Amino acid sequence: MKIAKQGYVSFDADGSFAPEASVPKQAQAEAPEAGVAYRLSRIAEEAAAEGVLAPNAVDAADSSGYNVVPSGDASAYSLVDGNGAKDARPRVLLMSRGRMARQYVQAATDAGFSVWLPYTTDKRFEPYLRQAAGTVCLGEKYSEALFCNAHAVLDAAAECGASTVLLCDESQPLGEVDGFLSRAISRGVNVFRPLKNDTPALGWVLCTTEKAAPAVDKWRACPHCGLKFAEESLAASHYVCPTCGGYFRMTSDERIADLLDSGSFEEWDAHMPEPDPLEFPGYTEKLSALREKTGLDEGIRTGAGSIAGIRTAFAVMESTFLMGSMGTAVGEKMARLVRRAADEGLPVVAFTASGGARMQEGLASLMQMAKVSCALSRLAERGLPYISVITDPTTGGVTASFAMQGDIILAEPHALIGFAGQRVIRDTIKQELPKGFQTAEFALSHGLIDAVVSRCDLRATLAQLLALHYATRAQGEPVAGEERMIVTYDSVMSNLEHGTDTYNKVTYGLLPVDEELLRDDGEDNSFSASLAETVFGWFGGKAKQIEREADRRRVVADAHAEGFSEGKAAACAPTAGAPAAVPVAEADGQSSSGAQTSSAWESVQLARNVHRPTSRYYIDHIVDGFIELHGDRGFGDDGAIVAGVGWIGNQAVTVIAEEKGVDLKDRIKRNFGCPQPEGYRKSLRLMREAEKFGRPIVCFVDTQGAFCGMEAEERGQGNAIADNLLAMAGMKVPIVSVLLGEGGSGGALALAVANRVAMQEHAVYSVLSPEGFASILWKDRTRAPEAAAVMKMSAAEAHEMGIVDDVLSEGPAPAHENPDAAVDVVRDYVRCELAELSSVSADDLVEQRRARFEAF
Numbered sequence: 001m002k003i004a005k006q007g008y009v010s011f012d013a014d015g016s017f018a019p020e021a022s023v024p025k026q027a028q029a030e031a032p033e034a035g036v037a038y039r040l041s042r043i044a045e046e047a048a049a050e051g052v053l054a055p056n057a058v059d060a061a062d063s064s065g066y067n068v069v070p071s072g073d074a075s076a077y078s079l080v081d082g083n084g085a086k087d088a089r090p091r092v093l094l095m096s097r098g099r100m101a102r103q104y105v106q107a108a109t110d111a112g113f114s115v116w117l118p119y120t121t122d123k124r125f126e127p128y129l130r131q132a133a134g135t136v137c138l139g140e141k142y143s144e145a146l147f148c149n150a151h152a153v154l155d156a157a158a159e160c161g162a163s164t165v166l167l168c169d170e171s172q173p174l175g176e177v178d179g180f181l182s183r184a185i186s187r188g189v190n191v192f193r194p195l196k197n198d199t200p201a202l203g204w205v206l207c208t209t210e211k212a213a214p215a216v217d218k219w220r221a222c223p224h225c226g227l228k229f230a231e232e233s234l235a236a237s238h239y240v241c242p243t244c245g246g247y248f249r250m251t252s253d254e255r256i257a258d259l260l261d262s263g264s265f266e267e268w269d270a271h272m273p274e275p276d277p278l279e280f281p282g283y284t285e286k287l288s289a290l291r292e293k294t295g296l297d298e299g300i301r302t303g304a305g306s307i308a309g310i311r312t313a314f315a316v317m318e319s320t321f322l323m324g325s326m327g328t329a330v331g332e333k334m335a336r337l338v339r340r341a342a343d344e345g346l347p348v349v350a351f352t353a354s355g356g357a358r359m360q361e362g363l364a365s366l367m368q369m370a371k372v373s374c375a376l377s378r379l380a381e382r383g384l385p386y387i388s389v390i391t392d393p394t395t396g397g398v399t400a401s402f403a404m405q406g407d408i409i410l411a412e413p414h415a416l417i418g419f420a421g422q423r424v425i426r427d428t429i430k431q432e433l434p435k436g437f438q439t440a441e442f443a444l445s446h447g448l449i450d451a452v453v454s455r456c457d458l459r460a461t462l463a464q465l466l467a468l469h470y471a472t473r474a475q476g477e478p479v480a481g482e483e484r485m486i487v488t489y490d491s492v493m494s495n496l497e498h499g500t501d502t503y504n505k506v507t508y509g510l511l512p513v514d515e516e517l518l519r520d521d522g523e524d525n526s527f528s529a530s531l532a533e534t535v536f537g538w539f540g541g542k543a544k545q546i547e548r549e550a551d552r553r554r555v556v557a558d559a560h561a562e563g564f565s566e567g568k569a570a571a572c573a574p575t576a577g578a579p580a581a582v583p584v585a586e587a588d589g590q591s592s593s594g595a596q597t598s599s600a601w602e603s604v605q606l607a608r609n610v611h612r613p614t615s616r617y618y619i620d621h622i623v624d625g626f627i628e629l630h631g632d633r634g635f636g637d638d639g640a641i642v643a644g645v646g647w648i649g650n651q652a653v654t655v656i657a658e659e660k661g662v663d664l665k666d667r668i669k670r671n672f673g674c675p676q677p678e679g680y681r682k683s684l685r686l687m688r689e690a691e692k693f694g695r696p697i698v699c700f701v702d703t704q705g706a707f708c709g710m711e712a713e714e715r716g717q718g719n720a721i722a723d724n725l726l727a728m729a730g731m732k733v734p735i736v737s738v739l740l741g742e743g744g745s746g747g748a749l750a751l752a753v754a755n756r757v758a759m760q761e762h763a764v765y766s767v768l769s770p771e772g773f774a775s776i777l778w779k780d781r782t783r784a785p786e787a788a789a790v791m792k793m794s795a796a797e798a799h800e801m802g803i804v805d806d807v808l809s810e811g812p813a814p815a816h817e818n819p820d821a822a823v824d825v826v827r828d829y830v831r832c833e834l835a836e837l838s839s840v841s842a843d844d845l846v847e848q849r850r851a852r853f854e855a856f
Contacts, residue, residue, distance in 0.1 A: 037203025040111035095171035313341035323355035331368025356396015447631030615657035638679030654690035706747030734837035
């Protein structure tokens with residue numbers, strides 16, 4: 001066959017051989033495109049040939065005809081080594097080891113290759129290496145990653161003078177890496193992989209790419225595992241090691257390119273005079289040398305740019321310039337950035353990486369901590385957010401100032417974060433420090449930062465945080481012709497996905513509105529809804545929200561006509577796509593005390609059901625883009641309180657929830673939903689942050705009660721709950737609370753001093769557990785069912801007493817049997833109440849809330 005003369009075979013896309021003569025022409029036309037596998041003898045001939053052999057299968061496909069050169073022994077071709085000695089065989093780097101290497105070496109040797117094998121120092125005495133004509137060392141210690149590292153393989157090929165590389169075993173994935181293949185081709189090295197791993201004689205597939213090799217061949221070694229990677233591949237992976245996951249330290253240019261929208265960065269205060277307050281010997285010369293070496297002006301760059309189309313003031317510290325130490329110029333540039341951001345109404349995002357104060361400037365360096373703090377206080381007075389992102393390393397005076405002063409503090413994984421250096425601490429306390437001390441994860445577990453965010457998620461996280469602020473920022477009354485962006489969760493995600501900065505916009509004062517169309521006179525206002533849909537359609541559901549509120553108001557009006565209270569009618573109001581709440585009037589007709597006891601205790605048992613959806617389930621299904629924020633910034637983080645920010649519909653909200661956990665391991669981690677003092681302090685911190693930025697607060701309550709323990713008392717459990725109650729009483733933003741399961745005593749009330757309070761129909765709310773009530777008053781815990789009835793714990797009874805405003809249906813069965821139906825009701829209730837409260841002034845919100853609770 002001609003196919004044998006050419007030295008290659010064909011195979012289908014699934015790897016099956018496809019000899020042309022045995023396949024009908026019609027079947028050939030319908031079959032998937034076949035590939036080409038080369039015999040080792042043919043590969044050796046091409047590698048050894050000084051002239052032109054018959055074209056290979058790929059080239060031949062485009063030729064009308066050619067003369068076949070008879071196959072011969074590759075050893076007939078002569079190569080000359082560097083010493084002038086005759087070497088009859090072409091060299092091949094065979095990337096194989098162990099048992100299979102013996103078979104590969106024999107096959108390649110028989111084909112006419114001089115086979116070279118890679119090894120590592122710790123495996124240098126392996127018996128199979130003796131079969132090779134030569135060996136080349138890849139590194140000190142074996143790892144699969146080393147044998148699959150592009151730089152290591154290319155270097156090994158160059159060292160042994162191989163013009164062919166055969167990829168086997170763990171090296172085969174390199175056959176699909178464009179960067180590796182393009183570099184190999186540019187160096188005149190052909191790369192092949194076996195068609196079948198265990199039968200090398202069957203054929204080898206040529207690995208190719210259409211990508212051109214980079215003009216400048218730049219590699220960077222991972223500081224953690226030591227392997228080298230191409231610069232362009234590192235940029236695509238956000239400068240995270242593909243092998244060990246370690247983080248490379250990024251320059252300001254790399255950070256700007258990785259994070260900000262392309263071309264959006266505008267540098268501010270690029271050149272600052274550099275004072276030398278101590279006239280420190282050699283200091284100015286050292287600065288000049290560093291500027292020449294790095295191309296940087298100082299240890300920080302500042303300016304403005306956009307993330308997903310949202311403009312922000314931006315600062316990034318340079319650890320390559322005197323370790324990012326904070327001298328007078330660094331402090332001045334940071335302070336100027338913050339002041340200008342305050343003047344222009346921009347949020348601030350700062351990436352820190354610093355060894356601390358700059359010793360060569362003495363007290364002048366120390367004063368920069370206070371200078372930047374003063375500027376940040378001005379930013380806070382304007383109601384503008386400051387997001388600090390801590391990178392490795394951040395220590396000393398920067399940690400003790402603007403790195404830890406963010407409204408939200410994020411950190412990259414494993415970043416070094418601390419005030420004093422570890423050596424100083426060890427020398428002071430004369431003890432060894434625990435593993436992981438002063439890392440980002442250590443700071444997170446001790447409540448010092450909000451979150452540890454990986455680089456692949458950092459841009460999206462920052463975009464959502466900026467968008468959440470943008471959606472609730474104070475803008476004042478619009479003027480005629482003013483244009484404002486409409487920022488929603490979906491629009492931010494779209495811009496992140498497509499790399500654009502396009503948002504819908506609204507222009508004020510150009511569309512005349514007929515007040516008659518918007519008149520609320522009880523008549524059919526479907527035209528009003530239609531107009532709202534036309535004008536506000538880009539809000540993604542604003543008209544539907546208006547329709548739901550209209551339905552709710554109609555139910556309330558009908559109930560008034562029938563003598564029901566507005567509160568009871570609201571509880572029965574239908575919600576879009578979800579079952580209506582159970583009318584409370586049905587619960588009022590129970591006549592026997594036995595029935596009441598049974599019903600009350602049943603509610604307690606349902607509220608405690610371990611299969612009942614927890615707060616996190618509701619968050620995941622109601623809140624879009626939820627970003628959990630951790631810690632009380634002083635002691636620790638409490639898993640019993642889940643708190644963060646996100647979107648409910650198109651409304652930016654702060655969400656705070658008591659979480660019991662979904663399984664035993666999770667329940668233990670979250671202390672079975674019984675918050676510690678640091679949990680309440682975390683919730684208070686986020687509530688104050690929400691008030692600062694005008695975000696409504698949504699609370700989900702589900703707890704047996706605040707944790708009772710010695711350590712909780714030592715850290716001030718009562719103080720923490722008291723602080724929450726006092727702060728919530730005066731919060732100038734809407735608060736909506738929903739009791740999802742158990743509402744135990746002050747631990748539940750600490751998240752329920754709200755403008756609107758609702759309970760699911762099988763939730764319970766009490767001053768004490770039924771068991772505790774029976775034990776204290778009757779000295780008999782077995783009378784807990786009776787106590788449940790006496791305490792009036794059920795949702796219906798709490799509503800009747802005016803403790804809660806609404807009772808929410810859980811669907812045709814309890815929530816654990818139809819969680820989606822329960823979620824739908826809670827979602828619609830929260831969205832409806834937030835829409836209603838959005839038009840209430842801050843002062844009226846406070847007065848309404850105070851009046852509600854002062855009435856008891």
